[in-house]
Amino acid sequence: MKAYKNILVIKMSSLGDVLHALPTLYALRQNCPDARIVWAVHEQFAPVLPGRPYIDEVIYVDKKRLKSLSYWKELRRTLHAFHFDVSFDLQGLAKSAIVAFLSGARERYGYWEMREGSFLVSKGLTGPHKYDHVIERYLDTVRVLGGRVDAVEFPLPDICGEKQAWRQRLAADGLTGPYVAIVPGARWNVKEWPLSHWQAFLQRLTASGMAAVLLGSGDDVPKGKALKDHDSSGRVFDYTGRTDLRQLMAAIAESTLYISADTGPLHIANALKKELIALFGPTCPQRTGPYGGNDDAYIHMVLSPTSQATPERPLVDDPDCMAQITPDMLWQVYEGVLKKVKL
Structure with missing residues (x-):
């Protein structure tokens, strides 16, 4: 896997889906220990996300404002400031495709099951676990890019x-x-x-x-x-x-x-x-x-x-x-x- 320096993970909802994406976060950090990892999420689900060393920054995406072009401009400015090398759209929906499009990431990937036109923005990656558990489907994005997945781990905040x-x-x-x-x-x-x-x-x-x-x-x-x-x-x-x-x-x-x-x-x-x-x-x-x-x-x-x-x-x-x-x-x-x- 490339030594990406600035990584955007897009998984905004819902609670179970955000938690399903945490093993992919763990794998990304294991493969890119020096990268800055940013997670885009709806604010109500952010409390289950861990902080450092797994996530360096969290960006709150307002779902209600995603239909507004003025909000697109605001979100684009926020995202572009991170100079993303790569984005991982683990939502695979129109709303996450907007975030990936606005991110400015040079490489944009998602898992194979990209819906609502999100495949037009991010490349869906098909791996050996195409029909397995959704956690494995997400992890295939790391595998296909040459990353190692040694364990299914859920990094969580300190409670x-x-x-x-x-x-x-x-x-x-x-x-x-x-x-x-x-x-x-x-x-x-x-x-x-x-x-x-x-x-x-x-x-x-x-x-x-x-x-x-x-x-x-x-x-x-x-x-x-x-x-x-x-x-x-x-x-x-x-x-x-x-x-x-x-x-x-x-x-x-x-x-x-x-x-x-x-x-x-x-x-x-x-x-x-x-x-x-x-x-x-x-x-x-x-x-x-x-x-x-x-x-x-x-x-x-x-x-x-x-x-x-x-x-x-x-x-x-x-x-x-x-x-x-x-x-x-x-x-x-x-x-x-x-x-x-x-x-």
Whole structure:
């Protein structure tokens, strides 16, 4: 791989997608240790990005202003000041193509699956993992350019302060022991596990003496409230909509186990190498599920028996698919995981 001096990585959204791109960042830094690496991102997802030595600068891209030519001029001035040798468009969409075009980078690359005309701006690179997990697809951009990829690593920000504050917050709310972190929602309704299933599982979980901490965005608040209201044990603690991204990372990091369907926080748990259980139905885990490379013993899957998703057809709009995962199926996996984790 060339000894690039100024590298632009473009991956602006969403949460899971940004986290999927972190192993490529790690590989770029390993191959170009002296380069200045800049990441273009939507501001709300920036908290999961690491600082130095992996990223030297972060550029916030305002999605709402990308249709404005005056904003293009402003963004062009900002980007050109870095004198980029190369850009890596790991989004592969029209919005990221605009950023790559305005960057002034002499070389512009992306992974092979370039959509919405982005292939007209950046060259899609096809490697040996064309139909594998999206993390490997991104890493192929480094491989094709002659770079070495020795490991799948997720460089993350330091959250030691957030973890300490989180434990203090839990103690103030009456929780001092182990807990299972649960995110009951998902970005798309079709990927959600039914609330009635969560209620049945939580009833069994709390009856066993384990506490549950509910997490998620503001959109998950109604689900969190419904699950909390259904609880009679006092062991369900609802923090949906009450954490920022760094606090969410801390809450997951401090848990004994993480459980959710296919949603952004699942990939935080994966990046943290937290023991996790992932519920999958209409989406394909081989393409976008939690991925640990050769070190994946912490990843446990519960797949819907009616799932039809494949790497070639990664999303199947089946509203009943997730309901086919029963609380008993999850409980069986949970019991198996509990035997290996240290409380």
